[in-house]
Amino acid sequence: MLLGRGLDVDHSTLKRRVLAHAPQIECRLRALRKPNCRSIGVDETYIKVRGE
Numbered sequence: 001m002l003l004g005r006g007l008d009v010d011h012s013t014l015k016r017r018v019l020a021h022a023p024q025i026e027c028r029l030r031a032l033r034k035p036n037c038r039s040i041g042v043d044e045t046y047i048k049v050r051g052e
Contacts, residue, residue, distance in 0.1 A: 002009050
């Protein structure tokens, strides 16, 4: 993509930039992500065995 825009960039430069900015990107993505599961209420279950 960058070469198509006339920029000649080495892959190691891109890797360093990604590693430098990854924590910021992760923080933004976590804020946007919905939680996987909400609190689940579990009712107690009673089982009678031979009348007890």
